[in-house]
Amino acid sequence: MKPQTQPQKNIKNNVAKATELPTKTRLVAQAERQNPVAESWPKGLWSQASAQQVPSNRVADAKTQVVVDLSDRRTYVYAGDEVIASYPIAVGKKGWETPTGSFQVIHMRHYPIWRHPITGKVFEAGTDSPLGDRWIGFWSDGRNEIGFHGTPEIDLVGTAVSHGCLRMRNSDVRLLYEQVSLGTTVLVRD
Secondary structure, three states: OEEEOOOOOOEEEOOOOOOOOOOOOOOOOOEEEOOHHHHOOOHHHHHHHHHHOOOOOOEOOOOEEEEEEOOOOEEEEEEOOEEEEEEEOEEEOOOOOOOOEEEEOOEEEEOOEEEOOOOOOEEOOOOOOOOOOEEEEEEEOOOOEEEEEEEOOHHHOOOEEEOOOEEEEHHHHHHHHHHOOEOOEEEEEO
C-alpha cells in the first residue's frame, strides 16, 4: 500500500532496506528528490491532499523501538527493555507478505490518501478510507511503501489480508502514532 502526498518541489524520501538485526537505534539521513508519483496525480486532488496531510517532524527517541511479531499478529512498543504497549494487527496476505527485517519510520501522515497498487484507484482521506486516519511508513522499494495504518474494517485485524501493510484499529494506530517518531526502529520478525 502506498499513501499519496501533496506534490512539492522537494520532498523527503528515505528508502528503507532490511538489514541485520540492530543492536542500537540509529537515524537515517533523508535525501531530497522529486516525487514522480505525486506529480502524476490529478491536479484536483492536490489541494485536498495538502489540507489533510500533516507530516510529522518529530525525531526518534533512541529508547523507543517497535517490534512486530507476524506469527502473533501483534505489535509491541518498547521503551528501553520494557513493553509499554501492544496492539493487534492484520498482516500481508499470501503473495503480499509483510517484509521482515530491521527498518525505521520514514513517513508519518494524518488522513493519508491511498492509491490501490493493482487498480490505481485513488481513495479519499478520512476515517472510512482503507488507510484509516493515520499512516506510519517504514519500508519502501522506491515505488511502493509499507507501514502501519488504521482501517474501518476492524473485524479483519488479526488476519492476513493486506498488501503487506500492518492494519490496526484506528484508535490503536492513533496511539502508536503518538509513541513513535521519524527514525524509530521497526523490527519485523516471523
